[in-house]
Amino acid sequence: MDLQVLRSFQAVAEGSTVTEAAADARVTQPALSRALNRLEREVGAELFQRVGRVLRLTPAGRVFKEYVDAVLDSYDRGLRAVAEVVDPDAGVVSLAFLHTLGTWLVPKLVDGFGRDFPGVRFELHQADENSLAQRLLDSTADLIITGKDPGHPLIAWRRLLVEPLWLAVPTRHRLAQRRRVRLAEVADERFIVLKPGYGLRGSTETLCRQAGFSPLVGFEGEEVETLRGLVAAGLGVSLIPVSPGAATAAETNPDLPIRYLEVTDVHGARDIGIAWPAARTLPPAPQRFIDHALRATAEPGRGPGGRA
The missing domain is CATH 3.40.190.10 (Periplasmic binding protein-like II)
Incomplete structure (x- = not known):
């Protein structure tokens, strides 16, 4: 089973056309259609059904996609972890935060961290309070900065300020x-x-x-x-x-x-705090950002939340 075929399956399942997914995979549309047919034979069930001009997941396809998402997420996190072992000063921090914190706290924390670790890249996402915790549970964010402790057994939280x-x-x-x-x-x-x-x-x-x-x-x-x-x-x-x-x-x-x-x-x-998945070992870059955020907000005279 080819990982690229799984990525194409994921893309079509999330709304892309086969033509668009084929272009992203740099293969022809007929070649991707044959690959998806082979995938269905390997799984032993029809994964898509045509509704008008688009493909929709079948019940079996919806079940299979949950596992495909988990496999690809685990694989991508593995690649990140290896890359950060090879180059500890690089890496990616996927950070989601409340809309109201995007005007002052997040920019200052990211800027301060970037001066110490210029090789680290950020993926930033704004979300409302209800969506933030789900981003951690779905592994679509490494860290969240939120207005309260999510109170979830799989999420660790520390107050910043x-x-x-x-x-x-x-x-x-x-x-x-x-x-x-x-x-x-x-x-x-x-x-x-x-x-x-x-x-x-x-x-x-x-x-x-x-x-x-x-x-x-x-x-x-x-x-x-x-x-x-x-x-x-x-x-x-x-x-x-x-x-x-x-x-x-x-x-x-x-x-x-x-x-x-x-x-x-x-x-x-x-309260404003930072949270991360409690049951998962974070890559070095997100862990360093947690340490930076806690240090930067610990002393009122020095952190981004303190008086100059």
Whole structure:
């Protein structure tokens, strides 16, 4: 059984046409069709059925694909491990992270690591909170940086830092001249929030619940910058992550007419941590990145989350 045929089977199973898969494999379309037919004979079952002009997996094909995915993933990880033994200063780190961390924490960690290990390449993926843990379990990421411990027996997690969450209000808001506020004071106002599944949405709902109310949702977005923009436009208030490295909350985006108020009646913050598969030995590059991230965030004066 040829690994390239398995890769082509995987590609067609995931939506590529036989012609496209053949081009990727640098073979002719008839040659790949014959190879897939041989694969079906070896497996002893029909793997595809034609639906219109496309091929769809049969029930047997869906079962077989799970094992093909595992075989190819294991083989590719083996190649990576050998390459990193041959050249310890090279390698790949596949890192998935929360959308909100892509503006400050992840760039600083990657940049700092890159200065020490310039031969390491990064594969970066943004995802919501619910998708991050699955990326580890599916082996589509080596590491994740997330807003909470996934609480899964196959995932190890370490806290990196605590990220403050401040209440963002427009400059013409009744509370805009204050520096601190009780979250309960905006219980009757509309909240601009991220969609369900995002870590910040869960943190917002939890803090509001602790303050004694459920947030009245005025808009659900997918990016924190959208939340800021809508707050600036006077469409509501929002709990916004504030980089611990900012000297003042106003530095978050000085161009927007927003005021950031410290919340006093609940603990306005969330944990940020790094996680990896607990049952799998990581290649050297991802393991080094874990060590780097823990060191970089350990001392408030020196890490990417600390004050300069």
